[in-house]
Amino acid sequence: MPGRTGVDVLGGAMxxxxxxxxxxxxxGGTGTTTLAIALATWLAGLRPGHNSVALLDFHLPFGNLAAMLGLAPAFTLGGADQHWTPADIGRVFTPTSLGCNVVASPNDPLVAESVTVLECASALAFASAHHDLMVVDIGSNLNEATLLALESATALVMVVNGDPQALPAAAAARATLGLLGIPVDDIVLVANRVGSVHQLDSGTIGRALGHRAIYEVPDSPDVALAVKKGRSLMRDWPDHPWSVAVGRIGELCLGNDVSGLPALPRDGRRSWLGRRTRRRGHQPIGPPTVAIGRP
Ligand SMILES: Nc1ncnc2c1ncn2[C@@H]1O[C@H](COP(=O)(O)OP(=O)(O)OP(=O)(O)O)[C@@H](O)[C@H]1O
Ligand SMILES: [Mg+2]
Structure with missing residues (x-):
């Protein structure tokens, strides 16, 4: 990826x-927005109180990032003006309790249709000028706006699940990204919801896609429960296996080597779950990374 340097986020890259x-x-429905929010939360947690991370919703139409965060943003993409100045910071970015600032997509599909590539470029430039890091949820769309985001990406996370029917689309998407000049071997390939029933295992997915490594994010009912309760699993429960797995992906996105990190912990309990989570109540999720080997 252009600009990928491997510099620690707290060092010169910030x-x-x-x-x-x-x-x-x-x-669709693979967990892209959930992961984008969690990554932004994890990255923002590296520099708490610094407003260092912007989270942009480029899933047009029908992006639901703000809704998933329980936000009712006063500003969304689809406005006519794109020449923002520092005076617009408080207007364009919707702050969150997670430490990241959101640029929301419009609810109305007609407004979403009016979003131009120029506006997306302005949003990226404005977010970049006022934050150290951006996380962009592009959903499942490869269009002019999302290609723009891809062009400026320092890390690309591709989320797949173990649905056998989804594999051909994933293979086609990876090949298309390659044709577009994206270094596909650098893609951080994530198998989401590992451990859920009727899913292919990560090794099979990685081999089918010809990718050298795949990073597992476990399936957990706590993910949806947190959204339902308006909480953040990542912020409130950083040592939950799901949060730890997302943190590893965050490290990778920063260019840091995760191979030496300790094994994932089992989860404990958090009172807002409204129940006691038994220490032995979760399946071990296995190694976080499945090395596939070069095809
Ligand atoms: N690791 C996980 N374990 C359990 N549930 C998950 C996990 N990841 C995502 N989910 C759930 O999967 C559902 C879809 O997630 P999400 O909306 O993030 O997917 P998406 O790819 O952004 O979908 P869309 O294409 O509609 O934008 C949500 O209910 C979310 O809570
Ligand atoms: Mg989404």
Whole structure:
């Protein structure tokens, strides 16, 4: 990816005009927005109180990032003006309790249709000028706006699940990204919802896609429960296996080697779940990374 340097986020890379992590899935409903929010939360947690991360919703139409965060943003993409100045910071970015600032997509599909590539470019430039890091949820769309986001990405996260029917789309998407000049071997390939029933295992997915490594994110009912309760699993429960797995992906997006990190912990309990989570109540989720080997 252009600009990928492997510099630690707390070091020299945290200057303005920084990195962008683009989260993409070839199929809808795979967990792209959930992961984008969690990554932004994890990245924002590296510099709490610094407003260092912008989270942009480029899933047009029908992006639901703001809704998933329980936000009712006063500003969304689809406005006529794109020549923002520092005086517009408070207007364009919707702050969150997670430490990241959101650029929301419009609810109305007709407004979404009016969003131009120029506006998306302005949003990226404005977010980049005022944050150290950006996380962009592009959903399942490869269009002019999302290709723009991909072009400026320092890390691309592609989310797949173990649905056998989804594999051909994932393979086609990976090949298309290659044709577009994206270095596909650098893609951070994520198998989401590992451990859920009737899913292919990560090794099979990685081999089918010819990718050298695949990073597992476990299936957990706590993910949806947190959204339902308006909470953040990542912020409230950073040592939950799901949060730890997302943190590893965050490290990778920063270019950091995760191979030496300790094994994933089992989860404990958090009172807002409204129940006691038994220490032995979750299946072990296995190694976080499945090395596939070069095809
Ligand atoms: N690891 C996980 N474990 C359990 N549930 C998950 C996990 N990841 C995502 N989900 C759930 O899957 C559902 C879809 O997630 P999400 O909306 O993030 O997918 P998406 O790819 O952004 O979908 P869309 O294409 O509609 O934008 C949500 O209910 C979410 O809570
Ligand atoms: Mg989504």
């Amino acid at each position: 200057s303005h005009g920084g990195r962008s992590v683009v989260v993409f899935s070839p199929r």
